[in-house]
Amino acid sequence: MKSKLILLTILSFLSFQLFSQIYDPVSWSVEKKVTGKTTADLIIKATIEKGWHLYGLNIPPDGPVATRISVENLENAKKEGLLQAKSKLIEAFDPNFNMKLNWYANEAVFVQKVTSPDPNAIYAKILVNFMVCNDESCLPPTEEELEVGKSGMKAVEIKEETPLIASAVAAKDSVLKPDSALLVPPAVTDSTAKADLWTPVIDQLRTFGENASGGGMPSLWWIFIMGMLGGFVALFTPCVWPIIPMTVSFFLKRSENKARGRRDAATYGLAIILIYVGLGLLITVIFGASALNSLSTNALFNLIFFALLVIFAISFFGAFEITLPASWSTKMDMKADSTAGILSILFMAFTLVLVSFSCTGPIIGTLLVQASVSGSILAPAVGMLGFAIALAIPFSLFAFFPTLLKSMPKSGGWLNRVKVVLAFLELALALKFFSVADLAYGWGLLDRETFLALWIVIFALLGFYLIGKLRFRHDDETKHTSVIGLFLGIISLAFSVYMVPGLWGAPLKAVSAFSPPVITQDFNLYENDVHAKFTDYELGMNYAASVNKPVVVDFTGFGCVNCRKMEVAVWTDPQVSNLLNNDYVLISLYVDDKTPLKEPYEITENGRTRKIKTIGDKWSYLQRYKFGANAQPFYVMLDNQGKPMAKSYAFDENPANFVKWLERK
Incomplete structure (x- = not known):
């Protein structure tokens, strides 16, 4: 029953993630706390989803966007001192920028002290600029406006993305459903064609069988499968393989009838599963999902794991033997002998776990490290579930079909x-x-x-x-x-x-x-032959119409690691480069381009006013408004009138899949 519950939970997570395309992992709030007759605190709080992190106030210039909080309008009060960060910073290596950075996980609290003759009459308008990432990708820099006053707190979320549309209201659904009425700003009123290029196509994309937007993080199913593969590998080690026939024979011989022996062997297999899944849950409880995420990219942790793997490798080469203290397995054996029923079987399963540690330890350790980057609190337990099922299968299988033991390869030099x-x-x-x-x-x-x-x-x-x-x-x-x-x-x-x-x-x-990464290569004869012809959506679409070619729009970012992976691993494929260069007009839109717009403007989205200030804001909003997604990399194939020709495409390092997408197969 427990196994079914875990698998059902996994399926629920997967089905939820399949249709989730708009990421909004940070929610902001502000409150006013009166601390004295003439003093008060403005408390700004960010609540961060697990697996994501918010960068600190002080970030190197060549890194991500630092969090900036400014009091834009303060009535009936004046600021007292500087803004104070109250939450603990996490300092670790960030793979998105290949540098050591500081950030907040779970939540971040900032306090601005103010003085006022009447603290109850204070009104403040606060502007927050921030950027969030997970271990695989980043969302574009975002701006949010907060208000607090006598009438209570009123939050107005302002994100930095921007379109050519002056007013478009989207529902709070995970996929944007824009208003049918589109108001075009003055810059484009001279051409209805330009407005048509911004017309939402979310429903049309759905008719193609829309993909989930790319994240690049391992899914729970993938972790489960990798866990099973690790378990099957562990079976063929000298610590586990010889135990299988001995254990199965023990259960069959000690029982009065074969049915009971089979039941005991099946219970033994189930006990193995429970022990390993319990280990995965214990690790999550001790460290927490966010701490596991931090460990996976922490330099010290990686050095320690590097040393452990080298030591295990030297041991496997035969230099020495690594085993847990013999007293541990001896005590478990004694407990198994002195007890009866299910408890006895449970102690026997514990003995197997301890005895086989020298062979299974490196496999389990590697599996847990890979599971930690998934951002899911269930990942370690799911990985251990797959590992334990593979390890337990032979004990139950051979108990039900004992004749198979005769065809089982004998222990020998092949195990070494x-x-x-x-x-x-x-x-x-x-x-x-x-x-x-x-x-x-x-x-x-x-x-x-x-x-x-x-x-x-x-x-x-x-x-x-x-x-x-x-x-x-x-x-x-x-x-x-x-x-x-x-x-x-x-x-x-x-x-x-x-x-x-x-x-x-x-x-x-x-x-x-x-x-x-390739950037660390000192000697490189390779050249990437695929270059976007345009970095402006309207210009690229106009050119495509003039040459009568379809378009591939590439939503990317200067700090997007997975975008670089796609460019190196996929776009360099001869078929892909030929199709992109000759059959399509490639338009790359950088959602983190901070070049100011000549004429900033406002739009309405999700019932909130958003300011469009930069080119990156513009392209980011285009991605959300027209296509209902906000993660990068994100690719859409359009005709030269802005209508989709296939489902969207996200992060996938398999060139063959990208070729199929380009060829619309």
């Missing part, structure tokens, strides 16, 4: 070879964690070509090991190479050869998620 293969993989993965720390402190020790050189050597050595050209002290001496070993060796050696061009700047899409 599995450990050595895992050691190579752990060593390669360790470099990924070191890379995060290296980027955080700017050491420059592990640039892209150094990382690739190490991976090339590691996977080449793994290939030679698999075909029998390299041996470690615990390996059995073999006179021939197995067929499986040969094919796996070929794959590993081929992977090494595949990475060689990366030393000269080739994009290497298969390893882009692990390797340092």
Whole structure:
């Protein structure tokens, strides 16, 4: 029942996220607190959704937009001192900007002290400029207006995006539903065609089967599947595989009948699942989802995990053995012997968890780190659920079909070879964690070509090991190479050869998620051949009409990491670059472009007045108003009249999918 409840919760989360396109992860409020006869505090509070963070007041010039709070209008009072930040700042490495930054998670509270002859008569109008990000992407800088006065607090949310529409009211739904009446500002009244280009097409996009907007964060289903794969890998380790036949035989022999033995074995498998899921929940309770998110990009944490993976790898190579204290498993064995029923089975499951730790520890640790970046409080438990199900399946399966035990491969030297293969993989993965720390402190020790050189050597050595050209002290001496070993060796050696061009700047899409960014490459012969012809929507659409070509509108940002990934991993594909350069007019609109508009204007959205001040405001509002989305990267395919030709496209590093989208298949 508990497993069904967890799976149902996962499905609910996934179905909710499928249609969620407009992100509004921060809500602001202001209140006035009278502290004395002539004094009061203006308390400005930001409530931040889990997985997102709000940047602090002091941010480096080349970083994101810092939070700025200013009192625009203050009646019957005067400010006393400077604005004070009351919430604790988190300082950590931010992958969106490749630097160490400070931010707030969960909530941020700021206080401005004021003096007044009559604190009850104070009126204040406060303007907040801010930017929020998660571990994968950022939303455009946003502006919000707050008011507090005698009649009570009145919040007017002002976000920085801006369109050509002077007045457009959208519903509070997750997808904008704009008003049918559109008022065009003076700048475009000379051409109804320009106004038509801004006409919302949200409903038309839905008819194509609209995608969820891109976030790039791992879904709960993906974490569950990766957990299962980790569990299946753990099965074939020397710490787990030999235990399977012994445990199943024990349950079948100790019971008076086979039915009870099968029931006990199934209960044993369920106990394993409960223990590992409990471990995932415990980690979340101890750290919290937001703390796990911070840990995943924290330089010190990544260095520690790098060291642990290297130590585990050395152990798997046979230098030494890592085990938990023998007294722990002995006590669990004694408890299992001295108790009966389900409690006895539970203690036996605990014993398996402890005994197998030296093999399962690195797999579980890696899984939990990857789960932590999902932004979901359920992620560690979901990952452990997948891992435990895969680990528990054989114990129940062989109990119901004991004849399968006879065909089960016997323990032997092949189990040690599995450990050595895992050691190579752990060593390669360790470099990924070191890379995060290296980027955080700017050491420059592990640039892209150094990382690739190490991976090339590691996977080449793994290939030679698999075909029998390299041996470690615990390996059995073999006179021939197995067929499986040969094919796996070929794959590993081929992977090494595949990475060689990366030393000269080739994009290497298969390893882009692990390797340092291309900007760290010192020697790069590669050139990106895809460049947007226009960075202005109207100009680009006019040109497309003149040459009678369809349009791809690319909503991007200067600080958008996933946008850069798409440009390197997808746009460089020959088919993609050919289609974008020859068959379409590519228009890139930067939603964080801070160039001021010559004539700022106001619009009404969600019942609130919003100021359009910059070019980035304009394009960001266009994305929300016309297409009902606000995350980047975001791609839409239009005809030269501004009407959609296919569903939108978000972050996906598979060029084949992008080609299918461009070819409208």
